Amino acid sequence: MRAAPTQEDIRRQNLGALLRRVHLLGPVSRAQLTAGMGLNRSTIGALTADLTEAGLVLEELPRDTAGRGRPSLVVRARSQSVYALAFAVGADRLVAARVGLGGVVLDRREVERPGGTFGLDEGVERLADFAAHLTASAEPQALCVGAAAAVPAAIARDDGPAHARSGTERYGALLADAAGRTVRVGTTGNLGALGEHTRGAAAGHDDAVYLHGDGGISGGIIARGRPLTGADGFAAELGHMVVNPHGRRCWCGSTGCWETEIGEPTLLTRAGHPGTRGRDAVHRAVDAAARGDKDAEEGLRSVGDWLGIGVANLVNILNPRIVVFGGTLRLVYPAAAAQVRSRINRTTLPTHREHLRLRTALLADDAPLHGAAELAFTELFENPLEFTSA
Amino acid sequence: MRAAPTQEDIRRQNLGALLRRVHLLGPVSRAQLTAGMGLNRSTIGALTADLTEAGLVLEELPRDTAGRGRPSLVVRARSQSVYALAFAVGADRLVAARVGLGGVVLDRREVERPGGTFGLDEGVERLADFAAHLTASAEPQALCVGAAAAVPAAIARDDGPAHARSGTERYGALLADAAGRTVRVGTTGNLGALGEHTRGAAAGHDDAVYLHGDGGISGGIIARGRPLTGADGFAAELGHMVVNPHGRRCWCGSTGCWETEIGEPTLLTRAGHPGTRGRDAVHRAVDAAARGDKDAEEGLRSVGDWLGIGVANLVNILNPRIVVFGGTLRLVYPAAAAQVRSRINRTTLPTHREHLRLRTALLADDAPLHGAAELAFTELFENPLEFTSA
Structure with a gap:
């Protein structure tokens, strides 16, 4: 029930959309912009001229122009400036x-x-x-x-x-x-979640979940192509979803939070490295499991099982196309993928998991x-x- | 990055928006439409004329026009036709x-x-x-x-x-x-969820969760004012969120689904009415608890506790402004509200619950x-x- 946009609103929206497109896709020809944005050539020309004059983009001839007739100018973000x-x-x-x-x-x-x-x-x-x-x-x-x-x-x-x-x-x-x-x-x-959705493993997927291990567990949800914020901006408090009501006390005051079962201290304790902490410690535990250390294997299996229970819940609730594991979960997930998949298979409907992808963060620690x-x-x-x- | 709308698109959008406004808000004056939609009077006049001619709305003088100068015509949906x-x-x-x-x-x-x-x-x-x-x-x-x-x-x-x-x-x-x-x-x-969001307890709230008890548990999520569908249209499979991994087997093949703890069979068994089923049976169990029947009280307390655990998870994940209880949960929730609130208080952060409302469905069984x-x-x-x- 929003008011109709004015011509000036539309021009501003188009300028923003064009600039964002160049930002996301990299150098792109005027012809591609015309096709992709559904605007005519002269409008694209006027918009790029405005953005060029403002110093935000530059236009240049494509590098390879052999045998293609008159080449379409390529619009590129002025990244350095x-x-x-x-x-x-x-x-x-x-x-x-x-x-x-x-x-x-x-x-x-x-x-x-x-x-x-x-x-x-x-x-x-x-x-x-x-x-x-x-x-x-x-x-x-x-x-x-x-x-x-x-x-x-x-x-x-x-x-x-x-x-x-x-x-x-x-x-x-x-x-x-x-x-x-x-x-x-x-x-x-x-x-x-925003990083991986913009230019990482979740790029191109409108419905995604991002999980980040760094001591505890935090997360982000992309729904219909945008971050899910909830009513107050506090959605995706995923580490404190209760998965084990008969489990251990969480520092947050609750009992059986997901974080208490898959967070770093639990993983390192179960993997036979109690008292250690940090990414390097997680790395050592995962390496030990890969070398056949029984305690480490058992610890990763247990954490993988709980990781799977929580991911399955999120799949049932949100029906994402992709779940991305970041932070220390980037190390944990590949080592426990069998447990995670097994839990998802037991706990979600085939319709929900048929097209589901589980991936580690493409932007690595920089998501x-x-x-x-x-x-x-x-x-x-x-x-x-x-x-x-x- | 969508293409800019044409004038014809805008006109169609405005016609739809005006008609939907009349549909949702009831009879509304041209002046209110002008103010509410951010369009000028002549545009509103042209749009209502089109909709009137199409037989979708009618325009009439307001009933009470005393002392207000020239009255603004009221636009009303042609509900009978x-x-x-x-x-x-x-x-x-x-x-x-x-x-x-x-x-x-x-x-x-x-x-x-x-x-x-x-x-x-x-x-x-x-x-x-x-x-x-x-x-x-x-x-x-x-x-x-x-x-x-x-x-x-x-x-x-x-x-x-x-x-x-x-x-x-x-x-x-x-x-x-x-x-x-x-x-x-x-x-x-x-x-x-759509019904309660459109003209029920969740009207006016952009972020809402609807829970429906009818044998099992089903649900719906409204996020940013629209139904949350997920990647394949299967989001909000809330009854099969696992809340008790050490609990009982669910008919879906998983173990400890929310539905196994708060569904009708569990409620009726725990409340001392095993073997019964249906809304009337739930009614009898809730009545029995209200009359002080110990088994029924204990059954409702237990179900209320598990209901609270699941609601708290949804609050942590989705940060809704309101949770609406429909179907048989419309009977169960008021009888177990103390347990639900207590669990939410233990399991969610104050930021998430500060503005949270818990309500029964306004549209009763017809949501x-x-x-x-x-x-x-x-x-x-x-x-x-x-x-x-x-």
């Missing part, structure tokens, strides 16, 4: 990157922080420092169109249950203060970082010419 | 109705079928017979714009696991053959029937003038 700042706060490392329009990582800074738990202030100064260096290393006339950070939802609980998840926003506010610019925030799971970059680019696509007149 | 056929197949009854534009039930036929299990053919002839009578009782010039049926997903399994859920479509095909017209189908849960009517009206709103030229 139009960029976003992306941050990813992980359990054992902090990352900041300058990501050019088109999704290319132009510069990247990273610091390990093994074994830490999160405090709100922790890492903020370091990330702000990274941001300053990243900005300074850009071309002199380069335009920063936004900044965003992927932050664990678990930070939320620092300030107590009354404001759970608000910690994510507070982290963003602190980072914004330190960096001297607006910083949007999303959870690691939600932005990991949340790329998702943060996409979030930072959002405003540019809403109104591309707004940015350049500023 | 524009209608849809809606069917609902339940565990213990079959319903067919003629539903007028605007959502009013004009005529309705119902037959009890206590204690039956479903076969594909069962009830089809009876519903087709109802449809013939409903059509014959309409005004001579009345226009039927579509037909749809709410069908249990469980019918699906009649023809074996390889085609689970396809049974829903097959039921629709058989009904279409018998009734001599196209019949769209949806599951009881999905269409119950799926109203949802079927909405589904049947869909095509009309996509292109209102198409129908009248036929």
Whole structure:
């Protein structure tokens, strides 16, 4: 029941859609844009002229023009001069990157922080420092169109249950203060989903689930091509789905959360490496299982079984086309795929699993970082010419 | 990245949007339409003129015009002469109705079928017979714009696991053959969600979950104002979410499905009424608990606890604004609300439950029937003038 768009709305939408298309697909000819967007040639020409004048794209002759008659100009994102700042706060490392329009990582800074738990202030100064260096290393006339950070939802609980998840926003506010610019925030799971959906394993799939292991478990859901936010923006709290009501107590106060059965501490304990932590420890446990270590094999089988139970529930509830495993689950899933598949086969209907794909994250550990970059680019696509007149 | 709409697309969209607005909100003045749709007065005038000429709406002076200067014409749906056929197949009854534009039930036929299990053919002839009578009782010039049926997903399994859920479509095909017209189908849960979202307890809420008890448990999800379908249209298979992996075997082949803990047989057994079935039996169990019967109280407490575990999972995953209990859960939820709330409080974060509402279905047992009517009206709103030229 929305009002009809004005001509100016339509032009702005078309500019954003064209720019986003170039951002997602890479260099693309005017002819391809004309066909793909269902607009006529002169409209495409006018739109690309506006975006070129604004310094957001450039047009050039295709490299290979042999024997094809008059070639269609190719539109390319000006990646070096139009960029976003992306941050990813992980359990054992902090990352900041300058990501050019088109999704290319132009510069990247990273610091390990093994074994830490999160405090709100922790890492903020370091990330702000990274941001300053990243900005300074850009071309002199380069335009920063936004900044965003992927932050664990678990930070939320620092300030107590009354404001759970608000910690994510507070982290963003602190980072914004330190960096001297607006910083949007999303959870690691939600932005990991956005990253993999934009240019990873879930690209082209309108219905997807992303699961991220990093100490605990976070997740993100793509439904009908867009992130599922829920009523308050808190959807996809997947680690706290109860799968074992008779199981162990979770730090969140509940009992039998998925995270208590498949999270890092449980995996490492069951695999015979109690007291260790972090990605390297998970790597060692998976390696041990691959070498035939019985404890490690048994631990991975058990975790795989619980991983399968939860994935099967999500398949029954959401009917996704693809489930993507990121973070430490990128190591765990391949080692436990048989258990996961077996549980899915027992617990879902054939209709739900017939076309289901299970994949590891294509963007590897950087799915949340790329998702943060996409979030930072959002405003540019809403109104591309707004940015350049500023 | 969709193509820009043409002027003709926009006009068709505006006609559909205006008609749908009148359908949902009831009689509405041209002035309200102008304000609500963000279009100017002359456009609204032209659109209502088209719809009036097509026989879909009529315009009249408001009843109370005292002291308000020149009154704005009121646009009203022609409910008696524009209608849809809606069917609902339940565990213990079959319903067919003629539903007028605007959502009013004009005529309705119902037959009890206590204690039956479903076969594909069962009830089809009876519903087709109802449809013939409903059509014959309409005004001579009345226009039927579509037909749809709410069908249990469980019918699906009649023809074996390889085609689970396809049974829903097959039921629709058989009904279409018998009734001599196209019949769209949806599951009881999905269409119950659509009904409650359109004109029930979930109206105005963009993120909602509907749960329907009728022997087993089915459900529907509304996300961002629209039904969540998933990749293949099979989302919201909520009854088969595993909540108790160490629990009992489900008829679906899995173990510990939500349905095994909160479905009718479990409730009635735990409440001290083993061997009974149907809505009346659930009613008796709930009444017994209200009168202080210890077995019944204990049974409802236990089912309430498991109901709460599953609802809490859905709250964590989907962050809905409202959860609506329909079918027999309309009786069970109020009797077990304390257990449900307690589980939600233990298992979800405050952010997720702060604004959460738990409600029984406003459309009572007819939520799926109203949802079927909405589904049947869909095509009309996509292109209102198409129908009248036929």
